[in-house]
Amino acid sequence: MGTMFRSEEMVLCQLFVQPEAAYVSMYELGEAGIAQFRDLNPHVNDFQRRYVSEVRRCSEMERKLRWVAGELPEPPPPPKPDRCSLSPREINILEERIDFIESEIQEITRNARNLKSDYLSLIELKTLIEKMQTFFQDHSAQRKISASVQIYNNDAVLGHLGFIAGVVTTARIPAFEKMLWRISHGNIFFKQAQIDEPLKDPITGHELQKTVFVVFFHGEQIKLRVKKVCHGFKATLYPCPATYKDQLDMLAGVGTRIKDLEMVLEQTENHRRLVLTNIARDISTWMVAVRKEKAIYHTLNMFSMDIVKKCLIAECWVPRRDLTVVQKALENGVKASGSPIPSILHYVPTHETPPTFNRTNKFTRGFQNLIDSYGIASYREVNPALYTIITFPFLFAVMFGDVGHGIIMTAFAAILVIYEKKFSKVQTDNEIWNIFFGGRYIILLMGIFSIYTGLIYNDMFSKSLNIFGTSWRNVYEDGVLQNHTMLELDPKTAYTQTPYPFGLDPAWQFASNNIIFLNSFKMKLSIIFGVIHMAFGVTMSVVNFNFFKKQEMIFLQYIPQILFLLLLFWYLCLLMFMKWIMYSAVAEDPASGTSCAPSVLIIFINMMLLKSSEDKPPCRAMMYDGQDQVQKTFLAIGFLCIPVMLFGKPVYKMIMAKKRKQYQQGVETGEEVEKEGHDGGMAEELITQCIHTIEYVLGAVSHTASYLRLWALSLAHAQLSAVLWQRVLIMGMGYPGVNSLKLYVIFAVWAFFTLAILVLMEGLSAFLHTLRLHWVEFMSKFYEGQGYAFAPFCFTDILENEDDERKAAAETNGGPPE
Amino acid sequence: MACKFCGPKLSLCGLVLSVWGIIQLTLMGVFYYIRAVALLEDLPLESEGGHHSIESFIATVEAGYTQNAYNCWIAALLYVITLVVSGHQFWMNNRSSVSM
Known part of the structure; x- marks a missing residue:
């Protein structure tokens, strides 16, 4: 469990690896995903690195595989889990195979294309002849023409009609006809007929609308011109x-040739399909292998050679706990290569800040992401994600408290969690879905906590549950009840003095002062939760000070800060508790009766402004004896803390610097000058401290007030759900019959709005407010967030990222028009 | 044998809605039937203070409760029909997508 508390300890390692062993070792490290390699030749151009040719080869293979995958009729099955690495020889074989497959498929495609265009022209010819027959036969007017044509073609008589037949795209027909008309001065006869069934373009596969035409003309000159026009119109x-x-x-003749061609085409298609299905089984596995290969060589490019070019030197950050895994990977590499020289791993002491690495699982990852999106924790700083697991759903639920909505949310998240294995296999681009799925455990906890707070607020779709029986009773006679629509219940007589066992009494649902009562209750709760949350945050800084050996900061920063917060704002909370306990409707002393209960807020304001208030008998101005003195002392101590926060740290640093100087002079090792140059030292220090102090003091006030959003959102949620019930669902009530049908429809409408507005919209808004409460109000008290994330060399990450990139590229390029 | 007139999304939506509707409307019916005070505000009580006696008021309230209970149950029955229809559609959709 300690792993979540702060980020893991990282070690900078230097690896000396034989080039032969490097490949296998890197493969194992990539599978484990535990080492972040540093680029040791940042000034070297990408093209001058050692393994450029290998990287290029892999890219080429990847390109070919992508092309082949694009030719597949349906997306290939996911890769088989295959954990063994490929040896260089196997890679060579794979490369040859991919080359062969690519050229084979290209060949098949080219052949198929040629065959298809032959087929197209045959079909065109066939339809042409069929149409021609009708042109020549049916009309009696054309008999003459056909007769003369026959004579002309038989070369019997000169100077009769000739004809040209062909096929042209339908869209060009009007222009074509007009052009022919123009060039022949109207001396031609043009016949056309559209081909009914659309033909397929052999290259693109699009449908073509074509028309058969026949042009009858007279004379050689015109024939040449007509031919030219036909050529121009691509007929x-x-x-x-x-x-x-x-x-x-x-x-x-054409018929038989078409039949033959059809057969050949079918065989070609079958062959192609066979080849592709053979490939489809393996293509994803190959793709993964090639990508891994490429990633390995890419990483190997970051290594530097030693002078005699005998071994590779790598530097990497590794979590201390995983050092044995690295060692093992190196040994395996040596064993596989069979070289007698072992690889060496040794630690390099460094002053650089290591990357931040928090080991997470599927449950904690969501919460860690919430924190990381604010800022990656500084190295080994206290990690707020651990506390967020509970405080986040809780503060959310305070705003979202409703049993019904909580059940909906829990059910949704539970489905996601129960079927998570099934869902995680389905890769989608739907961003909203991915967000919900990634945060399923957060949503589940938020739902469960909402059910709990809903029970406390006694709200279920704005209706109260009377489980234990209310503690209020009717004290009025029947006659009085008949004449009044609204009556006041005095807690002294109407309340049984035993509180409702759990949560809010259901009687409040009917009270007209329901909102007034709940406001006061929820506002106080918000402030109490807020002060506790902030005090906890401030206390977390002690852990940091202790860990980073800055114990003096506990006295100079933590104690004044916590004193300021507790003496002023926790005191406010204490006053609330006292008010709840000390004043009662059945109190015998009139000074602690309901009418004398003081306003806590006014007392607090008076305390701040040093105003005194007078007793108004029988009530007392103060809640207890000596309150005035206590408050003044608290206020004085609280304000005395401000100068400590302001000057404590700079003065301490100044004294320490002076001491060190004296010590150095005493020892007389004057050569080693202090490396941290204090340019502008004191002034800058004072200004930063000033800003921090102002931020904290003002923040204590504004952040306390900021927690009131817990009350505000909870009020809005409760009221919205009440309005939805009273305005929408009630419309369906009444005599059974037609109203049942009405209720059937109204319920669907009500369910839609409940889901869209109350669960989704309000849930989102409560989520964002909770996030703000954590980022600003809680984490600003101790969290630095100056680290950088650990990005290990890891195959799964690389493969996933490339998938995403490819999808993004496909989206921006846009698919082919359909 | 059967016609498919809903897409996979619509049938899933109908399925979820009808399950929710059946559970909630049946429970609401039960609560009306046992005269849950929390639901008093939902009763169609026409005239305020127009009752001559407490007894007549109580009678109206009881009638209202019973009436609403039956109303809810009938609506729940309608949702049972919806459940069956959309379940059948959902099944059809799933089956056709598998066979393709």
């Missing part, structure tokens, strides 16, 4: 026999 011309018999023969 495909087909030789078409003029006689009916020839046409039939040709049709038959």
Whole structure:
């Protein structure tokens, strides 16, 4: 459990590895993900590094694999868990195989494309001939034409009609026709018919709308011109026999060729599918292997060579607890390479700040993320995430207290948690879903705590639960009840003097002063929680001071700070407790009756402003004897703490500096001058301390007030849910029958608004306010957050990141238009 | 044999809503039936102070409670039908996505 309390101890290690052993060792380290390597040749260009060619080779393989994966009809199955590393020889084989597969698929694709374009032209020819037959046959008006054409083509008579037939894109037909008309001065006859079923473009696979046309003309000159126009409009011309018999023969020939081609096409497609399915099984595994390979060489590029080029030198940060794993990885590398020289690991003492590393599991990760998004903890500083696990859901629930909404939230989170294995396999881009899934344990705890606070507030969808029986009773006669719509219940007589065992008495739901009572109660609770939370935060700084050997700061900073907070604000809380205990409706002494209960806030303000108030018999101005003196003492001590906070640290530093100087002069080791240069020293120190002090003193006031958001949001939540019930759900009540149908619809509406507004929106707002209370009010008291995160060399991270990057790239480029 | 008229999302939504509706409306019906005071505000009590005696007032309240209880239960029954329909649709959707 100690791991969560502060970040782990890190060691800077130097590794001396034989180049032959390096690969296997790095593979093991990458699987373990425990070492953060430092770039030892930052000034070397990327292209001048040692393993550039390997990295480039891997990139090339990755590109090819990506291309092949794009050719697959459906996304490949996830990679098999495969923990053994690939030897250089296996990598070579894999590379050759990938090369072969790529060229094979390219070949198949090219062949298929050629076949398809042949097929397309055959189909076009076939339809062309079919249409031609109708052109030539049906109309009686055209018989003449066809007759003359036949004569012309038989070369029997010169100067009769010729024709050209072809296929052109439908969209171009009007322009085409007009152009033909123009060039021939109207001396041609143009016939067209659209091809009904759309054809497929062999390259893109898009659908093509094409039209068959025949142009009849007269004379060679026009023929040439028509051909030119056809060429310009990218029309495909087909030789078409003029006689009916020839046409039939040709049709038959084309038919058989089409059939043959169809068969060949089908076989090609089958072959291609077979090749692809064979690959699909392994492609993800290969992809992972190649990516790992690339990552290893990328990391090896960060190492430096020793002078004689006999071994690689690496520097890395490793958690002290994982040193044995590193040692093991190095040994395995040596064993695998069979070299007689062992790899060496040794620690380098350093003054650099190590990275911050908090070991988390699936439960604590969410909470650690909440803290880390504010700032990564300084190295070995107290980690607030540990306390956040409880305080975060609790403060959230204070604002969100409602049993019903809590149950909804718990049920949702419970489903996420129970089926987490199933859900985590499904990779989605849905950001909202990922946020909910990542924070499932936070949501679960928030839901459970909300049920608890809801029971305390006795709110379930704004209705109270009367579990134990209320402690209030009716004291009025029937006659009085009949004539009044509202009556006052005096706690002296109507209250049974035994409190409701758990939470709020359900009778308050009907009280018209419900809100007034709850406001006063919740406001006081908020301030009490707030002061405790802040005092705890301030106390956490003691742990830091102790750990970093700055014990003097306990006296110079912690004690004045905590005194200031406790004497002023915890005293306010104490007054609240006293008010709750000392005053009662059944008190015999009138001075402690309900009418004499003082306003705590006014007492506190008077204490601050040094005002005194007079007794108004039978009430007393003060709650206890000597209160005035006690308050004045508290105030005086509280304000005396401010100069200590302000000058304590600078003065202490000044004295220490002077002492050190005297000591150095005494010993006369004048050569070693103090390295930390104090430029502007004292003034700067004073200014920072001044800012800190002002921040703390003003913060103590404003942060205490800031905790009132607990009350404000809780009030808003309760009122909203009450309004939703009274304005919406009640509409469905009444005589059963039609109203039941109405209730059926109204309930759906009510459920939608409950979910959208009360659970989602209010939940989000309460979450954000809780986050603020932790970041600003709690963590500002002790948290530095100046560290940098530990980023180990880890395969799982690398693979995940690349997936994300690829997805992002695909999104920005946009998929092909559909 | 059966027609599919809801998508996977709509049928899931109907499923969740009807489960929630059945649980809450049945419980509300029970609470009305045992005359839970917390739900008094929901009763359709027309005239304020228009009752001649406490007895008549109590009678109105009792009638209101019973009436609301049956109302809730009928609505809950309607949600049972919704549950069956959307459950069937959900099943159909799941099955078709598997077979494809």
